[in-house]
Amino acid sequence: MTEDAAPDLRASDADRERVAEILRDALAEGRLDMEEFEERLDATYRARTYGELAPITRDLPAARGAAVPAVSLTKDPEAAGSWPDRIVGGDDAGTSTWAVAVMSGFQRKGRWTAPRRFNCFAFWGGGEIDLREANFADREVVINAVAIMGGIDVVVPPGVEVVVRGIGIMGGFDHREEGVPGEPGAPRVIVTGFAFWGGVGVQRKLPRADKQRLREERRRQKLERKAAGHQLDGPRRDRPGLNLHGLHGLPDRHAEEHGEHGRGRGRDDDR
Structure with a gap:
């Protein structure tokens, strides 16, 4: 590559x-x-x-x-390796095929199976369709979203191709994630529908497990940088001629003598 x-x-x-x-x-x-x-x-x-x-x-x-x-795009477990297992197929595949929010909200997230076509409607409310941990009924699924004075968010994982075909009147559909090539074997998500005084957003986010792993990796990198920085600073702390003991309580012989003379002068001044 x-x-x-x-x-x-x-x-x-x-x-x-x-x-x-x-x-x-x-x-x-x-x-x-x-x-x-x-x-x-x-x-x-x-x-x-x-x-x-x-x-x-x-x-x-x-x-x-x-x-x-x-x-290897076909064997890398971080890329396409897991996609064939997540496309389950079958005529009746799909945990849920519709959702409605009227002055309320709905969520589809976690471990669920997205059907070939999912219809959702929000009026004075909102909804979230999270596909990061979902299975897919087919290689191509359609999210048909209708938002009237409300909002619907579609969350997809990296590697999934997104196509947005919705129509907005005094509202809109988010096209920012379009044009990103999908990974081999990954599903294609088509977002369509209608928005009036509302909006349908599309976001691309890492799955929670990957986000946690990335945070741990960054934390480890930060600790390594700190350790490397201490190693680089070490020689400067041990330069000859720098009396570290004298800077903290003057414990050496010259410091003690200096302290005694200082205290003596203080007593003479008091008298």
Whole structure:
């Protein structure tokens, strides 16, 4: 996989971790200083595509000949590996096929099966359709959303292709997640319907387990940066000629003599 082949393809957490490992090796070898390492590591975890990851390690030896991390799109467990298991098929597949909110709200989230067509309606209310942990009845599912003076949010995981075909009158449909290529084997979600004085939003978010894992990884990276910073600061603390004892209570012989003379002068002044 190269940058020229698929610069717009979505990167997975595993891809970002491979780049982070290259950066750690470069820091340990002295190819990057701490400031460069932190800047590139932050850019790594912000990257969404292979095209954004490629420049981060292009000038490092581990990245020569491979502009982006080499991954198998059909076997990488962070990418398409789990999609075939989540597309369950079957004529009766679908935990729920409709939802209504009138001056109230509804949610479809967690472990559920999204049908081939899900119809929902919100009037003076709101609803949330969360597909991050859902199974899919088919490779293509349709979310038909009607929002009148209300709002409906559709949440999809990374790797899913989104197509928005809704109509808005004094309202609108969110098109920001359109145009992102889907991963091989991933389902396609079509959001359609009607919005009047309301809106239908589409968001792309990591599943909760992946978000937790990413937070733990960032916490570990922060601790490693702190440890590396202490190691770099260590030699400065031990420079010859710096009397650390004298700065804290003056425990050495010269300090004690200095303290005694000082106390003596204080008594003479009192007299």
